Amino acid sequence: MARKRAWAIGAAAFAAGAATALAVAATWSSQPQVTVSAKPAASVTPQTREGLVTAWTAELKKAGKARPDGWQVLTTDEIRARYIHQKIANAPKTKDIDPGMYRHTG
Incomplete structure (x- = not known):
């Protein structure tokens, strides 16, 4: 009798x-699925030399600077690197975005 009860x-x-x-499997499969796009997101960095020069000039103006003399001889890759560098240099600092979140770490 105990054996039947245990079974x-x-x-x-x-x-x-x-x-x-x-029940868990049913709710798990009804969750929204992630959609993967076939094409990559558009690049924020301009791809043409003209576009890079325009964007670089705008970033330099934000910093109160001008294009250096002889910039015309720079390659497109060099202009892209300088544009990205200036864009990063112009990015707001943590203490400027949210002073309460800024913490000096050393």
């Missing part, structure tokens, strides 16, 4: 576990 309790526990697993 009945085990079967009930197994059934409860199986039902819980099915």
